[in-house]
Amino acid sequence: MKLDIRHWQMLKALSEVGHVAQAAEILGISQSALSHRIAEAERRLGGKLFEKEGRRLKLTPAGKLLTQVTLQTLPALARAEADFEQTADRESQVVRLGVASYSSYYWIPEFIKYVNQKASHLKLRLVASATQNPVSSLQHGSVDIVIAPGYLATPGIINTPLFMDELVLVTPYNHSLSHQAFINPQDLSEIQYYTYSQTVLPGFEYERFIRPSGVIPKQVEVVEMTDAIIELISAGLGVSILSKWAVSAALQSHRISSTQVGQQGLDLAWSALTRESEINNSPSKQIAKLLAAWYKQLN
Structure with a gap:
């Protein structure tokens, strides 16, 4: 491979904000260092990744193709690391949860108590950003499970009916x-x-x-x-x-x-959305089953 992980992270940051200053801040480096990193990546690849458009950087057609792969690959790597950590440390497995469409969390304390009784090794972490973009949040790995209203028929996403x-x-x-x-x-x-x-x-x-x-x-x-x-x-x-x-x-x-x-x-109808690619008894799918059981006993 011609590029390092830092180059892939650079592509992701620049695709999200478009400005060198903001991308440098996200990456925790100086603007000068980011400019050198862009030049280094283009030198290694033998072509232009970006074109200047006013104060912003615009991806070239070839740069867009590479960035699309980046946006799919980096979340997959992050999920792989998280899955490894969860497998290596069975005492505490964190599941990131969001609620689609409605920012409603009044029910969380009681459900956490239920999880502690049934599967104390699972810990919930709320992700508020999943409210507006539940499917993309799941696909990109920023959240592990989303409680969503309606039916979202999306390839790669499993719906577990709740209530x-x-x-x-x-x-x-x-x-x-x-x-x-x-x-x-x-x-x-x-x-x-x-x-x-x-x-x-x-x-x-x-x-x-x-x-x-x-x-x-x-x-x-x-x-x-x-x-x-x-x-x-x-x-x-x-x-x-x-x-x-x-x-x-x-x-x-x-x-x-x-x-x-x-x-x-x-x-x-409300459902729990999880990634189909995960193993059957993954932490997020365990939480989906616990949610279904919890709501069934409430009704």
């Missing part, structure tokens, strides 16, 4: 809409509506409830954190359609109210 949930209208406590048996799309037409994502997610409220009606809320604001949406709603500033499971702690404390969405309601 059934529903999407509900979340309003300030004792709001007039909370006294209805269910809401219609027209109920949202003139009210401040909060959503946590600009992306239309298959199987969620926009696709199944709002778009088919042709009635779009006039006042829509994107707030990317579920906790922040709950605070805004409890203060009387608007409404949203969210997972009932994700907001159950706020419902129990009477900070907010919920109402069924549509006459038939909107069900929502």
Whole structure:
């Protein structure tokens, strides 16, 4: 091989930020040292990896191909190291866990207690960044298991069913809409509506409830954190359609109210996502089985 691991790490850092100064900071080296490293890699390969585009560095077509391999290889190496450490030290195996779509962790303390009883060698570490990009977080190795709503049919990803949930209208406590048996799309037409994502997610409220009606809320604001949406709603500033499971702690404390969405309601299935490539009894797959068993006993 012509390149060393430090060159591959350089490609990854530069592909993520595009600026030499920021990439150098990520790598823990000076800008001058990074510039020398780029020149060294290009000299070894016999071609250009980057072109200047203003203050940024733009990958050449050949550089893009090499970087794509880098983004797949480095996470795989990191996972291999982590798997080795876990295999070598059976006393403590860390599993990095995230929750997709909703930043909701009220249930974590009770589940950790359950894990300690059933598999004390497994330790959970929360990864908040997995909320927005659950599949890529799994594929790139920054997280080991993700609890996700809906069904994500993705090659290389296994879905372990956990529990059934529903999407509900979340309003300030004792709001007039909370006294209805269910809401219609027209109920949202003139009210401040909060959503946590600009992306239309298959199987969620926009696709199944709002778009088919042709009635779009006039006042829509994107707030990317579920906790922040709950605070805004409890203060009387608007409404949203969210997972009932994700907001159950706020419902129990009477900070907010919920109402069924549509006459038939909107069900929502939750699953634990893990990598298919892992061995059958890997720590993350053990956690997936424990999650399924825990939610089964709760119901």
